[in-house]
Amino acid sequence: MNDELIVQRLREAMAEESRRHRLDTGAAATALADRAAVGPRRRRDRVAIATALVGAAAAAGVYAVVSARHDVTPPAAASCGPVVRGPLPQWARAGFTPPDQPVPHVVSAGGQIVAILFVDLRVHPAAGTNNKILWSARDGGGTGPLVIRATLRGAGTGVTRTVDNGPGPSIIDLPAAGCWHLELGWGAHHDTLELAYAP
Amino acid sequence: MAQLSDAARARFEEFVRANGDRLLHTAYGLCGDWQHAEDLVQVTLSTMAARWDSIERNALGYAYRCLSRSTVDRWRRLGRRPEVVSDPVTLRAATASDPDVAERLSVLAALQTLPERQRAIVVLRYLQDLSEADTAGALGITVGAVKSGASRGLARLRAGAFQEVEQ
Numbered sequence: 512m513n514d515e516l517i518v519q520r521l522r523e524a525m526a527e528e529s530r531r532h533r534l535d536t537g538a539a540a541t542a543l544a545d546r547a548a549v550g551p552r553r554r555r556d557r558v559a560i561a562t563a564l565v566g567a568a569a570a571a572g573v574y575a576v577v578s579a580r581h582d583v584t585p586p587a588a589a590s591c592g593p594v595v596r597g598p599l600p601q602w603a604r605a606g607f608t609p610p611d612q613p614v615p616h617v618v619s620a621g622g623q624i625v626a627i628l629f630v631d632l633r634v635h636p637a638a639g640t641n642n643k644i645l646w647s648a649r650d651g652g653g654t655g656p657l658v659i660r661a662t663l664r665g666a667g668t669g670v671t672r673t674v675d676n677g678p679g680p681s682i683i684d685l686p687a688a689g690c691w692h693l694e695l696g697w698g699a700h701h702d703t704l705e706l707a708y709a710p
Numbered sequence: 711m712a713q714l715s716d717a718a719r720a721r722f723e724e725f726v727r728a729n730g731d732r733l734l735h736t737a738y739g740l741c742g743d744w745q746h747a748e749d750l751v752q753v754t755l756s757t758m759a760a761r762w763d764s765i766e767r768n769a770l771g772y773a774y775r776c777l778s779r780s781t782v783d784r785w786r787r788l789g790r791r792p793e794v795v796s797d798p799v800t801l802r803a804a805t806a807s808d809p810d811v812a813e814r815l816s817v818l819a820a821l822q823t824l825p826e827r828q829r830a831i832v833v834l835r836y837l838q839d840l841s842e843a844d845t846a847g848a849l850g851i852t853v854g855a856v857k858s859g860a861s862r863g864l865a866r867l868r869a870g871a872f873q874e875v876e877q
Contacts (some may be wrong), residue, residue, distance in 0.1 A: 514864045518836045521867075524817035525837050529735040532744055605746075608753050679745050 591664075591690035592617055592705030600625060603647040619702040624648045624678060624695055632708045634688050642685075642708075646678035648697060657697040659683065664690040664705075714762060722762050725769050726755060732838070733773055739833035740781045742822040753780050774840070774848035778830050820867055827851075828863035835860050 597613050603625045604610040615628045627645040636642055646657055657674040666689065674681040677697050685691055688710040695702050714722065733754065737747035754776040758765060765772040821829060827849070834845045835856065842860075846853045 514868070517864055517867050520817050521821060521832070522837060524814040525735065525739060527814055528818060529731070529738065532734060532738070533731055605749065608756065676745065 591707035594628065594707075599627065599647070600649075602649050603627070605647075617704050617706060619695065619704040621702040622649070623700055623702045624697075624704075626704060626706065632683075632685075632706060634685065634708055634710050636684075641682045644681050644683050644706075646674065646681060646695075648678040648700065650698075650700070651678075655698055657681075657695060660694040660696075661685055661691045662694075663687055664692055714759070718762055718766070721766065722759060725758075725766075729770060729773065733777060736774065736833060736838055737777050737781070739821065739837050740777060740830060742818065750777055750780050771844060771848060774834060774838070774844075775850070778834070778849050781826070781830070824863050824866060828859050828866065831856055831859040832863045832867075 594615050594617055596615050598604070598611040599607065599614050599616055600618065600622075603616075607614065617626045617628070619625065625647050627647060629643040629645070630636070630640050632642050632644075655677055657677050657679075659672040659674070660669065661672065662669045663685075666687070668687060670686060672681075672683055672685075683706075685708050688708050691706050691708060693704050693706060695704070730751070733751050734747055737750040737754075738744055741747055741750060754773055757776050758769065758773060761772075762769075821832065824832065830849055831845060834840045834848055835842065840848065842853050842856045846856045849856070851859075
């Protein structure tokens with residue numbers, strides 16, 4: 512196979528693969544231009560930016576721009592696992608600029624995965640918001656889905672949620688307020704953490 | 711950081727509309743994963759938005775530079791090259807019975823076997839059709855390094871991964 516044919520094969524493969532993936536440019540442009548317009552003071556707040564896929568069937572990404580200083584501690588959090596408001600673990604900082612900015616997050620009991628929180632988690636999210644969680648696994652996640660078995664502490668209520676593409680952007684809605692114990696399974700990995708949901 | 715004027719903001723938004731897909735696809739070529747590609751584009755656009763007034767004249771070149779450097783920075787932060795995660799939907803389709811999809815994924819996986827510099831050169835030079843000089847500018851290397859990197863990258867594909875694709 513000569514170089515010309517290799518390049519042709521690469522181009523054809525990339526063109527076909529790319530045909531199915533488009534950037535939601537309107538949302539990205541607006542959100543990022545908004546960020547640029549924030550000004551010096553807000554800039555120092557180290558605005559956290561992360562990609563969130565909105566909706567299970569969302570083929571195109573939209574970009575959520577949120578402040579790392581927003582209050583993420585819902586009322587139910589008092590008796591639940593702590594939400595850390597500092598820098599992410601080193602292995603979870605990819606995509607964050609600057610990497611050591613404070614980001615609200617919860618590290619799993621085994622330290623294998625972190626839930627990065629962009630909003631207050633609520634049973635009934637406020638208009639225009641979703642329960643966005645970015646899951647970042649220490650080993651990168653591997654292939655296969657992230658399966659979440661959530662149990663409401665003190666009530667025994669259990670539900671299962673699946674993030675089809677494995678650790679990554681997700682929207683996790685849970686049916687009741689309180690402290691939820693999450694058993695997380697992805698690839699050959701298993702870990703647990705707690706998340707508080709407000710009403 | 712100066713605020714963007716309405717006119718500059720409109721131009722930035724137009725740039726994203728016109729080039730967003732191109733940047734996303736370039737990022738995918740660099741990292742081999744659509745989710746990571748979106749992250750890379752986001753970091754790039756965020757950086758560009760903050761400096762739009764000074765980089766607007768060569769915005770696309772700046773974007774390629776940011777994408778390339780963000781990719782390398784990400785690998786360095788991770789301390790290793792990340793595992794390439796295939797889209798499970800695509801993977802299922804490939805394993806189902808569609809030889810075209812399987813071959814496409816194999817070709818793209820072959821690209822990911824190249825060292826980071828060679829891969830970036832191949833992506834920018836051949837998949838984005840940048841000139842040798844523009845590729846060199848985007849990667850902060852010499853034209854000579856682009857030439858040798860491109861040659862070695864293609865040779866590596868020819869000798870290794872593409873042999874397996876052919877079989």
